[in-house]
Amino acid sequence: MSLIDPQLKAILVCPTCHGDLEEDDAKGVLRCQNDGTEFPVRDGIPIMLVDDAKPTGEG
Secondary structure, eight states: OOSSOHHHHHHOOOTTTOOOEEEETTTTEEEETTTOOEEEEETTEEOOOGGGOBOOSOO
């Protein structure tokens, strides 16, 4: 099951590096494939604010 609408996900990119995002349903986040930064998804709405992001260093 997708966290957000597929059409919305298709146009979203990481606001810091413009990398592609992948969904992590278990954690409820969108993760940047380049730098690993995680952005929360609340009630189907991605919160793409850098201040709310969680850097993971996994990218």
